[in-house]
Amino acid sequence: MEPPASTEPDRGMSLPASLTNAFARVAERTPDAVFVEFEGTKVTYREMSDRSTRGAGALVGWGVRPGDRVALFMENSPRFIEAYLAVLWTGAVAVPINTRYRFAELAHVVGDADVRLVLVDEEGSADHDVSMAAARLGVPVVPLQGEGEGVDAWRNAFGAHDATIDVVPRSHGELAVIMYTSGTTGRSRGAMLSHGNFLTNVRAVTGAWGWTARDRLLLTLPLFHMHGLGVGLHGTIYQGSSMTLCRAFEEQAVFDELLAGHTTMFFGVPTMFGRLLQEARRREETPPPIRLLVSGSAPLGPDLLEDVERVLGSRILERYGMTESVMNLGNPLKGERRPGSVGLPFDGVAVRIADSTTDELVVRGRTGEIQLRGPNVFAGYWRDDEATSAAFARDGWFKTGDLGYVDEDGYHHLVGRSKELIISGGFNVYPREVEEVLERHASVLEAAVLGVRDADLGERVVAVVVPRDAGASADVLIEHCRARIAGFKRPRHVHFVASLPRNALGKVQKHVLREQLATERPPIDSQDPPA
Ligand code: MLC
Numbered sequence: 001m002e003p004p005a006s007t008e009p010d011r012g013m014s015l016p017a018s019l020t021n022a023f024a025r026v027a028e029r030t031p032d033a034v035f036v037e038f039e040g041t042k043v044t045y046r047e048m049s050d051r052s053t054r055g056a057g058a059l060v061g062w063g064v065r066p067g068d069r070v071a072l073f074m075e076n077s078p079r080f081i082e083a084y085l086a087v088l089w090t091g092a093v094a095v096p097i098n099t100r101y102r103f104a105e106l107a108h109v110v111g112d113a114d115v116r117l118v119l120v121d122e123e124g125s126a127d128h129d130v131s132m133a134a135a136r137l138g139v140p141v142v143p144l145q146g147e148g149e150g151v152d153a154w155r156n157a158f159g160a161h162d163a164t165i166d167v168v169p170r171s172h173g174e175l176a177v178i179m180y181t182s183g184t185t186g187r188s189r190g191a192m193l194s195h196g197n198f199l200t201n202v203r204a205v206t207g208a209w210g211w212t213a214r215d216r217l218l219l220t221l222p223l224f225h226m227h228g229l230g231v232g233l234h235g236t237i238y239q240g241s242s243m244t245l246c247r248a249f250e251e252q253a254v255f256d257e258l259l260a261g262h263t264t265m266f267f268g269v270p271t272m273f274g275r276l277l278q279e280a281r282r283r284e285e286t287p288p289p290i291r292l293l294v295s296g297s298a299p300l301g302p303d304l305l306e307d308v309e310r311v312l313g314s315r316i317l318e319r320y321g322m323t324e325s326v327m328n329l330g331n332p333l334k335g336e337r338r339p340g341s342v343g344l345p346f347d348g349v350a351v352r353i354a355d356s357t358t359d360e361l362v363v364r365g366r367t368g369e370i371q372l373r374g375p376n377v378f379a380g381y382w383r384d385d386e387a388t389s390a391a392f393a394r395d396g397w398f399k400t401g402d403l404g405y406v407d408e409d410g411y412h413h414l415v416g417r418s419k420e421l422i423i424s425g426g427f428n429v430y431p432r433e434v435e436e437v438l439e440r441h442a443s444v445l446e447a448a449v450l451g452v453r454d455a456d457l458g459e460r461v462v463a464v465v466v467p468r469d470a471g472a473s474a475d476v477l478i479e480h481c482r483a484r485i486a487g488f489k490r491p492r493h494v495h496f497v498a499s500l501p502r503n504a505l506g507k508v509q510k511h512v513l514r515e516q517l518a519t520e521r522p523p524i525d526s527q528d529p530p531a
């Protein structure tokens with residue numbers, strides 16, 4: 001069988017030189033179209049253009065120059081988008097930061113990206129961790145939220161400055177965003193993404209999904225990560241469509257919005273679909289079928305796909321992406337959406353399956369590392385040549401660290417990861433980072449952190465700890481983590497053992513721990529240290 005085409009023909013739109021050009025093109029063409037609806041307020045393309053260019057004027061007044069990095073520590077709201085576009089108008093590079101990050105994580109990102117400013121919203125300005133992290137590095141924190149209209153708040157924040165600026169042109173090769181993503185060493189690294197990475201990919205993705213200006217996206221994903229930003233926001237801008245933006249995902253509110261019948265597209269992580277399904281069952285109501293449901297960022301169980309189709313009347317399109325390469329593969333809009341498969345490469349993305357050590361191609365049908373090449377693939381990690389060279393094979397292909405195979409019809413299947421990564425509710429957690437935090441606690445001799453299956457989150461973070469003394473307690477260790485790292489990284493359970501299983505080389509055998517935890521009577525104690 002021939003694989004169905006993964007994309008529709010390009011509808012003849014020329015590719016703009018930059019994300020801001022893409023936005024300007026739409027704002028000029030349909031200035032009065034609604035761009036974002038948020039908590040009952042509508043913002044048109046013209047209004048967003050006006051506010052963001054004024055914001056850019058303020059940024060220039062604050063000393064931001066082309067190429068500078070500007071951090072955004074903000075929850076979803078039109079203000080985020082305004083700030084993001086403002087940064088891009090000045091020719092600077094946006095550094096979106098997960099608002100769940102705590103002091104050490106924030107200090108690392110702000111310092112590593114060497115940002116000129118940290119822009120925050122109302123919640124961010126009350127967040128001590130971000131203000132302390134920035135203060136330690138001597139970086140100003142600028143609150144963009146206040147009373148009244150956005151323009152006023154921006155202007156007030158910068159005293160008398162009210163001028164719009166001459167937009168700084170950018171081209172495909174220039175950086176638009178540095179997005180931090182966790183690394184195996186326990187420290188996050190900045191993936192450098194250019195205007196061209198985003199634009200070539202968003203053209204392919206929106207083409208493949210039949211996305212037009214008539215679409216209305218319901219977006220509850222955080223804008224500070226790739227799924228929300230690189231697909232949700234950029235796709236809306238690229239097609240000149242509109243979105244209903246939510247501060248966060250909340251299943252009752254999302255369900256109400258779907259019932260209202262305006263939404264044509266909803267993008268989420270599998271946890272969101274699982275919760276929506278429960279909500280639908282609880283209410284015994286069915287919203288009208290939605291043109292396009294997309295799931296990604298974590299594996300979608302075939303049962304969830306089938307259940308959602310049965311209950312919500314729309315079959316999810318599963319796709320596979322990554323911070324370093326935006327969107328890689330997806331099931332087709334019109335052909336078969338195969339359960340358990342992430343589908344076919346998006347236009348322009350070349351995919352090969354190779355041995356993760358030698359980078360040699362493996363026989364078709366066999367499992368190997370998914371490796372990528374194409375205009376979507378990032379330029380490398382910011383100021384980290386070592387991590388960059390480790391991420392690419394010698395012949396230039398990007399090593400995703402995901403393991404998969406291609407079936408006889410050309411559909412790709414992800415079966416695991418060569419990188420030690422836990423994906424919990426669509427957020428990534430690298431075990432080493434959590435282990436290091438645990439091992440800094442006086443009562444911990446050593447710790448092993450792993451992901452175990454979880455019906456809601458897909459995987460849940462669990463720690464196995466060798467205590468130094470009898471004073472260790474699970475609650476204390478969980479609190480210790482909560483204070484130091486983002487809440488989604490903290491272990492849900494702590495198990496205590498006398499020693500960790502190791503192989504002949506001294507490496508902790510996590511698969512043994514996983515098996516022990518999965519058995520009904522694990523040889524490891526649950527929440528309390530051994531007497
Ligand atoms: C929240 N909590 C989590 C969690 N999210 N715990 C584990 N895993 C998670 N994902 C914890 C909080 O720390 C807190 O606990 C408690 O849950 C309640 O917090 P909340 O803010 O009310 O959570 P909730 O609204 O339930 O969040 C669940 C969620 C969220 C699924 C809506 O996790 C989410 O938005 N996930 C999407 C992430 C995403 O966008 N990923 C894309 C990455 S880009 P406590 O006890 O600590 O207070 C990418 C590339 C690609 O991967 O392919 O797309």
Ligand code: AMP
Binds near residue numbers: 295298299323324
């Ligand atoms: P991030 O580093 O946050 O961008 O997460 C990227 C990782 O999410 C990928 O390397 C995959 O491991 C995982 N991922 C994304 N989409 C899917 C999917 N549809 N199925 C399984 N894993 C996915």
